[in-house]
Amino acid sequence: MSVNLHSELGLAQSSGTYKLVELNDELLAELRDKESDSRLQFKSLDKEGSHVVLCSSDKTWVVRQKDHSNLSMLMREDVVDTERVLDPSACFGLPPPISDYTGYARTTYEYETIKTEGQLSLDNVPVYNGGPNFQAQEGDKPALTFEDLVNNSPTSRKEALDQWHRLAGCMVAGQACLLSATFLHKALHVTLMSVLAESMDLDAIALDGAYTAVSKDMDETFNPYSESVVETVLNRFGKVTSEPGQSPKLWSLNRTTLATWYGVFALKKYAAKTSVPVDEFMLQWKSTFPPFLTCDIDTNMLRGHFFHPQAEQLQYISRDALPGDAKERFRTLFKLQSSWDMQDLEPFIADLNTKHLKIDSFVMKYARRRKVGKNVIVTSRS
Amino acid sequence: MPSVTITTTQVQQLLDPERKQTSVLTPFGNTILEIQGDLEIPAMEPGTPLLSPEYQFNTCKDKDTVRFGLLHISEDKKHATLYIGKKQRLLGSVVELERPLGLLRFNEATGAVDLCDIMHYKIMFKDRPLPIM
Numbered sequence: 134m135s136v137n138l139h140s141e142l143g144l145a146q147s148s149g150t151y152k153l154v155e156l157n158d159e160l161l162a163e164l165r166d167k168e169s170d171s172r173l174q175f176k177s178l179d180k181e182g183s184h185v186v187l188c189s190s191d192k193t194w195v196v197r198q199k200d201h202s203n204l205s206m207l208m209r210e211d212v213v214d215t216e217r218v219l220d221p222s223a224c225f226g227l228p229p230p231i232s233d234y235t236g237y238a239r240t241t242y243e244y245e246t247i248k249t250e251g252q253l254s255l256d257n258v259p260v261y262n263g264g265p266n267f268q269a270q271e272g273d274k275p276a277l278t279f280e281d282l283v284n285n286s287p288t289s290r291k292e293a294l295d296q297w298h299r300l301a302g303c304m305v306a307g308q309a310c311l312l313s314a315t316f317l318h319k320a321l322h323v324t325l326m327s328v329l330a331e332s333m334d335l336d337a338i339a340l341d342g343a344y345t346a347v348s349k350d351m352d353e354t355f356n357p358y359s360e361s362v363v364e365t366v367l368n369r370f371g372k373v374t375s376e377p378g379q380s381p382k383l384w385s386l387n388r389t390t391l392a393t394w395y396g397v398f399a400l401k402k403y404a405a406k407t408s409v410p411v412d413e414f415m416l417q418w419k420s421t422f423p424p425f426l427t428c429d430i431d432t433n434m435l436r437g438h439f440f441h442p443q444a445e446q447l448q449y450i451s452r453d454a455l456p457g458d459a460k461e462r463f464r465t466l467f468k469l470q471s472s473w474d475m476q477d478l479e480p481f482i483a484d485l486n487t488k489h490l491k492i493d494s495f496v497m498k499y500a501r502r503r504k505v506g507k508n509v510i511v512t513s514r515s
Numbered sequence: 516m517p518s519v520t521i522t523t524t525q526v527q528q529l530l531d532p533e534r535k536q537t538s539v540l541t542p543f544g545n546t547i548l549e550i551q552g553d554l555e556i557p558a559m560e561p562g563t564p565l566l567s568p569e570y571q572f573n574t575c576k577d578k579d580t581v582r583f584g585l586l587h588i589s590e591d592k593k594h595a596t597l598y599i600g601k602k603q604r605l606l607g608s609v610v611e612l613e614r615p616l617g618l619l620r621f622n623e624a625t626g627a628v629d630l631c632d633i634m635h636y637k638i639m640f641k642d643r644p645l646p647i648m
Contacts, residue, residue, distance in 0.1 A: 135585060135586065136587075136588070138585065138597070139573065139580040140556055140581055140582060142557070142579040148622070151620055152619045155614045156616065164526065172521070176518040199527065204553050204554055205547065205553065210540055210544040210546075211544075214574045215573050224585065225585070235575050244619075409560070414644075422626065
């Protein structure tokens with residue numbers, strides 16, 4: 134098959150009108166999914182210079198320009214206006230051309246799509262601590278809704294919602310805000326006590342029922358535990374188990390998440406300044422639970438929040454207080470505890486492993502590791 | 516945050532396995548021709564004295580075009596030969612892409628972005644041109 138090749142005149146080296154984007158399997162699956170109402174969207178932090186992301190309804194990809202030294206000409210089959218018979222010598226002994234392709238754009242790069250985790254931009258989101266005088270926004274600034282946040286963040290909607298629930302995002306007075314840890318703890322405690330007092334099933338809680346139970350003994354003038362706050366608690370510590378569209382919507386509370394939350398609270402309360410024996414801490418941990426709440430507890434649930442200054446003793450440590458530099462972080466951790474079980478150490482250093490190496494390989498760059506039975510023990514190099 | 520929704524209506528029909536591209540051209544008639552280096556094509560308007568008689572100016576859909584070569588695809592649709600003018604010949608192949616490429620059309624006036632085609636193949640010329648004796 135022979136084809137005449139034409140090009141439009143004056144094509145720029147890289148025309149801005151047409152661009153090529155790599156379609157990975159996930160993107161193709163997204164396009165194929167006729168059931169979903171998903172739409173693909175390009176988002177960028179500003180009009181120039183910043184990264185562009187491609188978002189579907191539940192995934193996010195960073196878009197990177199992959200330059201190459203070749204010339205890619207985009208061509209389409211066309212019929213030129215004036216058909217010209219080629220001189221036989223210009224056919225080089227090949228059969229005469231049967232059609233015409235016309236180049237309409239040139240490009241020297243393709244867009245590569247790299248899967249990433251969508252991130253909510255929380256810069257302008259205030260923290261609500263349950264006070265009666267919550268100021269939504271200073272001056273005449275309009276209140277920020279969750280939809281505004283999604284639209285202004287390099288993330289897909291589902292990832293944004295998951296993150297919003299994880300961070301205890303809440304709507305207060307029409308303003309998107311985050312509940313402070315102290316207020317969230319109070320709200321959780323009040324909600325649990327109220328639903329347990331009403332003998333509700335923790336695996337099938339309806340928002341209406343939970344809110345009514347919480348409101349029963351509240352002051353009529355100001356109740357900080359609004360329906361929205363109770364919903365935030367249910368989303369933070371549980372998940373929706375009812376089918377979409379089913380009424381009422383039901384939540385199931387995750388006992389491990391609850392136990393871990395109370396465990397960290399107990400660590401901060403009883404083991405922040407001095408270490409406490411593990412046995413004693415377990416009792417203190419249990420004592421923080423609301424009456425009649427039964428959850429299994431194990432110190433493994435609190436990995437990443439404590440260290441052992443001595444055998445059978447533990448003490449709280451905040452990850453936020455650790456140095457950001459990898460070398461310094463390891464040095465500090467070994468100062469606190471000379472040898473670590475790899476599983477205990479991992480949560481303290483996982484954020485430093487930006488190249489996503491295997492954790493064993495990453496640790497070997499800064500520390501010594503050895504196998505003792507089934508466990509891996511990490512010690513300082515010096 | 517500036518954002519734009521990508522229209523994908525046109526390519527939906529291409530995702531049906533029966534309509535998948537099986538030859539050089541997509542069902543919408545597009546293809547990619549990739550050449551190592553650059554391709555020099557005159558930018559002058561027809562009517563001005565031509566640089567060389569080997570160029571044939573023409574028009575297509577109200578746009579001025581110029582013929583720059585002859586492409587031959589073998590019957591098995593694996594090998595390609597490109598003749599540029601009367602003096603250069605390139606040997607290449609029809610390559611199936613590891614990951615398909617989506618063709619995005621950006622409308623600068625309206626800001627709309629349209630995913631208008633999906634390419635599974637390209638015609639690739641990796642080597643330097645050979646002279647035609």
